[in-house]
Amino acid sequence: MRTVLFTCAGQRVDIVTSFRRVGARTLAVDVNPLAPALYHADEHAFAPRVDDPGYVSALADLVAAHDVSLVVPLTDLDHGVLSRARDELGALVLLPSPEIVDALADKWLAHLLFVERGLGSPPTWLPGDVPADVEYPVLVKARHGFGSRNIFRCADARELEFFLGYTKVDSMVQACCRGEEFSIDVFCDLESRCLNAVPRTMIESKGGESIKGMTIRDAELVEVGRSVSETLGLVGPANIQCFREPDGTHRITDINPRFGGGFPLPTAAGSRYPELALALAAGERPEPRLGDFREKLYMTRFFSELVLAEDGDTLKPFAEELPEPVAEP
Numbered sequence: 001m002r003t004v005l006f007t008c009a010g011q012r013v014d015i016v017t018s019f020r021r022v023g024a025r026t027l028a029v030d031v032n033p034l035a036p037a038l039y040h041a042d043e044h045a046f047a048p049r050v051d052d053p054g055y056v057s058a059l060a061d062l063v064a065a066h067d068v069s070l071v072v073p074l075t076d077l078d079h080g081v082l083s084r085a086r087d088e089l090g091a092l093v094l095l096p097s098p099e100i101v102d103a104l105a106d107k108w109l110a111h112l113l114f115v116e117r118g119l120g121s122p123p124t125w126l127p128g129d130v131p132a133d134v135e136y137p138v139l140v141k142a143r144h145g146f147g148s149r150n151i152f153r154c155a156d157a158r159e160l161e162f163f164l165g166y167t168k169v170d171s172m173v174q175a176c177c178r179g180e181e182f183s184i185d186v187f188c189d190l191e192s193r194c195l196n197a198v199p200r201t202m203i204e205s206k207g208g209e210s211i212k213g214m215t216i217r218d219a220e221l222v223e224v225g226r227s228v229s230e231t232l233g234l235v236g237p238a239n240i241q242c243f244r245e246p247d248g249t250h251r252i253t254d255i256n257p258r259f260g261g262g263f264p265l266p267t268a269a270g271s272r273y274p275e276l277a278l279a280l281a282a283g284e285r286p287e288p289r290l291g292d293f294r295e296k297l298y299m300t301r302f303f304s305e306l307v308l309a310e311d312g313d314t315l316k317p318f319a320e321e322l323p324e325p326v327a328e329p
């Protein structure tokens with residue numbers, strides 16, 4: 001049985017559970033003892049903060065002690081550190097190269113990269129370079145943003161000036177897309193071959209998290225997922241966000257090189273991404289199955305909770321009121 005180490009496990013109970021279901025031994029790591037995913041793994045451990053100089057060696061010790069064969073980061077926080085430390089960890093790390101990780105973490109660098117590689121990206125400027133005849137609305141958008149934070153819509157030049165002064169973070173200015181927004185969950189092998197791409201609609205999001213959405217077997221979006229992944233050299237899971245403009249072209253606005261927030265939907269649709277990740281860890285070379293998933297599946301999310309009790313100086317699960325399944329998993 002293969003052991004998978006999840007870093008920054010946080011709330012990603014869905015991902016840890018999916019790997020467990022397909023036969024992995026799971027080891028979840030977080031800095032916070034109240035991270036719920038810790039208690040849904042076979043074993044858990046605590047790590048220093050990502051910015052601590054001992055972070056990588058603490059993970060390497062866990063890899064050795066638990067015979068870990070795969071490291072799966074669950075948030076954006078440690079991608080830069082882990083993509084650089086892949087040779088020190090002693091297990092396969094599902095991340096692209098540090099150059100790509102760094103570019104995707106900065107929306108301005110990401111825009112430059114997309115343009116350089118011929119991928120559609122909305123016109124974007126640094127704050128001092130916005131042309132006088134720019135078409136409104138535009139967005140003032142954080143370069144290192146996440147969870148839809150620090151994005152301001154500006155209807156005219158007066159609002160643009162106001163929000164550039166108001167925002168507290170390093171920002172850029174981006175043309176506002178007018179079409180529909182889609183999210184594509186892809187998974188690539190170690191040679192950056194895209195093994196599958198599952199597009200979904202964004203029916204409703206809260207705080208940047210998709211809470212309602214539907215899988216669609218849209219050949220153009222599957223192709224956007226494949227070409228973006230292979231052009232950038234993605235490795236492992238990624239979530240590609242794009243808009244379909246009124247003229248039918250696609251503009252990429254955000255890529256996260258990790259399992260997307262909407263992970264349960266592609267999983268239910270048959271993506272088999274956890275199995276594919278385990279296959280890569282076993283040195284196998286699975287064949288691409290682009291477009292092989294179930295379409296028109298809707299996801300609608302709700303809150304869940306775990307109650308913990310003190311047990312000496314640790315916490316142990318005390319109660320968890322899971323809903324009765326309404327269907328076979």
Ligand SMILES: Nc1ncnc2c1ncn2[C@@H]1O[C@H](COP(=O)(O)OP(=O)(O)O)[C@@H](O)[C@H]1O
Pocket residue numbers: 122139145146147148149151174175176177178181208241253254
């Ligand atoms: N150029 C754009 N045009 C229209 N809406 C946008 C644009 N960029 C971002 N948004 C909206 O803001 C949300 C968050 O932006 P995104 O670039 O995904 O940043 P993050 O998810 O890292 O906060 C998107 O899901 C989308 O709804």
Ligand SMILES: [Mg+2]
Pocket residue numbers: 147148208241254
């Ligand atoms: Mg986003």
